[in-house]
Amino acid sequence: MSDTSSSDITLYYAPRTRSFAALWLLEELGVPYQLESFDFASGRHKQADYLALNPMGKVPLVIEGETPVPEIGAMAIYFADRFGEAGLAPSLTSTARPAYLRWMFFASAIMEPAYAQKLFDWEASAATVAWGSFEQMMEVLTEAVAKGEWLLGDQFSAADVAVGNNLFFGQMIGIIPQDGPLGDYVARFKARAAFQRAEAIEMREGERFPMAAE
Ligand SMILES: N[C@@H](CCC(=O)N[C@@H](CS)C(=O)NCC(=O)O)C(=O)O
Known part of the structure; x- marks a missing residue:
């Protein structure tokens, strides 16, 4: 496992999906991240390198350094603790x-x-x-x-x-x-404000990758 003390975060993201939760989380945390946005039609999430990081082949997926953090609940708990200064998680000893x-x-x-x-x-x-x-x-x-x-x-x-x-x-x-x-x-x-920033990114990426015609 690599050390996560210096953060280098990438979010694998597809518009119109649950990836929005991770985008909103990162915007709330106010940490720098790279957005790897793609369309499901590209099949990026089913490629071998992606499946090695998230065997479910789903988005969102966040990578910190070389450490994959799949599942919204896991990333929310992990990153809110990891960047505790953002105030998004009660401390381990808090009654909350x-x-x-x-x-x-x-x-x-x-x-x-x-x-x-x-x-x-x-x-x-x-x-x-x-x-x-x-x-x-x-x-x-x-x-x-x-x-x-x-x-x-x-x-x-x-x-x-x-x-x-x-x-x-x-x-x-x-x-x-x-x-x-x-x-x-x-x-x-x-x-x-963080939700609205995330929503603006979602709209921009949605326009980049429009919904396929039926
Ligand atoms: N339990 C997952 C759910 C993620 C999920 O359902 N993602 C859907 C999009 S909303 C997905 O990637 N579907 C593509 C597929 O399975 O091929 C999480 O919390 O991250």
Whole structure:
């Protein structure tokens, strides 16, 4: 493993994908990075060198030096700690740390499969599957974002990026409401300067790689 003390960060990115979460995270952290943007049609994410770094062949992928950091949750936790001065992660001994980690896992282990259940109309017993149900996920999250400005209260954290990116995406596909506590929370994070910088990059890259005609 190479040393990560001097940072040299590259984000492998494709527009209109979950890569937006990593872009927004890096913009929130305010660290320099290189953007390796590509279109899925190029098959870049299925080439051998890429698969050696992320065997899932998915984006986003961040490389620090020679160290690959795949999976949004892992990169959010790792980089928020790595660049702690940005204030995106409660310290290891903070009483906010368990809630922070809980929301990180909520994004990938509960929201993601709950979205899939809703989109693909899966029948599953809420008591048996790990994510409960889409409705239960929505109820828990709606209540949480109604309580304060951010998931941890006053402190915006990398967990807001992980959960927020899913909500942003969920609004685009019409399964997350535009109004009410969830809509208000989305509006709050969309007003952040880092989100808007990331959105401008996403739009620029989307124009570079337009959606293929059906
Ligand atoms: N669990 C992954 C999900 C990433 C993911 O689903 N990426 C999709 C795009 S939104 C992808 O790369 N799909 C291309 C493919 O699998 O061929 C993460 O958190 O990073």
